[in-house]
Every structure is written in structure tokens, then in C-alpha cells.
Amino acid sequence: MSQDLKDTATAYLRALESRDWAAARALCADTATVWHNDGKGEESIEENVAGMQGRIESIESMRYEILRQLSRPGEVLQQHVVHVATRDGTRGEVHAAVFFGFNDTGEITRIEEYANFIPAGRGG
Numbered sequence: 515m516s517q518d519l520k521d522t523a524t525a526y527l528r529a530l531e532s533r534d535w536a537a538a539r540a541l542c543a544d545t546a547t548v549w550h551n552d553g554k555g556e557e558s559i560e561e562n563v564a565g566m567q568g569r570i571e572s573i574e575s576m577r578y579e580i581l582r583q584l585s586r587p588g589e590v591l592q593q594h595v596v597h598v599a600t601r602d603g604t605r606g607e608v609h610a611a612v613f614f615g616f617n618d619t620g621e622i623t624r625i626e627e628y629a630n631f632i633p634a635g636r637g638g
Contacts, residue, residue, distance in 0.1 A: 516585040523590045523614045527578040528620060533570060535563050541604075543621040551628045574599045590614040 522541055525611050529538035539559060557565070562574035581593045596608040615624030 515606065516587070516590075518620060519585055519588075519590050519614070519616050520583045521619055522616070522622065523583065523592060523612075524580065526614075527580070527594070531576055531578060535567055539563055541622055543617055543623045546621070546623050546625070548625045549627070559622075559625075567605075572600050572602070576600050588616050590616075 526538055526541045529535075529541070542559045547556050548559060548562040549556045570590065576599070577597045579595045579597060581595065584591045590612065590613075592612045594610055596610065598606050598608065610627055610629035612628070613624070613626040614622055615631075617623050
């Protein structure tokens with residue numbers, strides 16, 4: 515089952531990359547919560563997805579490079595880099611460690627993201 519959980523975590527990120535909000539949301543339990551280290555506290559999965567949708571227009575592309583995934587029953591801990599390109603030519607990376615919690619049916623119930631954005635400058 516741990517490989518299934520890793521695959522679900524990866525599928526969630528791939529859905530975000532392709533802006534398939536419904537597919538990302540479908541991988542989560544109704545009561546799923548999200549926390550980021552930005553000081554804003556917890557939010558529901560609906561609030562989190564809506565926030566991403568609201569900011570996505572300025573983003574030309576984003577790609578998740580998964581560096582490692584560790585799992586145990588009901589949990590995946592992952593390190594990744596999100597490569598971001600904005601429509602105005604800015605490039606950057608978000609380095610993150612993410613915890614995914616799952617229920618017994620394999621739905622994501624909790625996401626905790628510890629992230630740091632590193633601007634790479636403007637493209638040419």
C-alpha cells in the first residue's frame with residue numbers, strides 16, 4: 515500500500531501541474547486540510563485549490579521535480595522542487611518538504627508544506 519500512497523501523492527502534484535483542479539481535489543477526502551509555513555494557518559482543501567486557481571494566471575508553467583519520497587502506513591514524506599516560469603519571464607524554484615497524510619481508503623487527508631521560494635531571475 516505504501517507505493518500506492520506514493521503514487522497518489524505524485525498524481526496529486528501532476529494534476530496541479532496540468533491545472534486539473536478537479537482531479538487534484540478528487541484525490542482528497544472531503545475533510546482534507548492544508549497547512550503551509552507561511553503563517554496563515556490551516557485551510558480546507560477547497561480553500562487551497564481556490565487559492566491556486568486564483569494565482570495561476572500569472573504562471574506560464576510549473577513542474578514538480580520529486581527528489582525523494584519516504585512512506586510508512588498512512589503517510590508519505592516527500593522532498594521536491596517546483597520549477598516555476600511566469601508569463602513576465604521570471605523563473606524560480608520552490609524547494610519544499612511535504613507531508614501527505616492518508617485515510618484507510620487512500621484519500622489524502624492532510625498536506626503540510628514547508629517551502630522556500632528562490633527566484634532565478636528573468637528569462638531571456
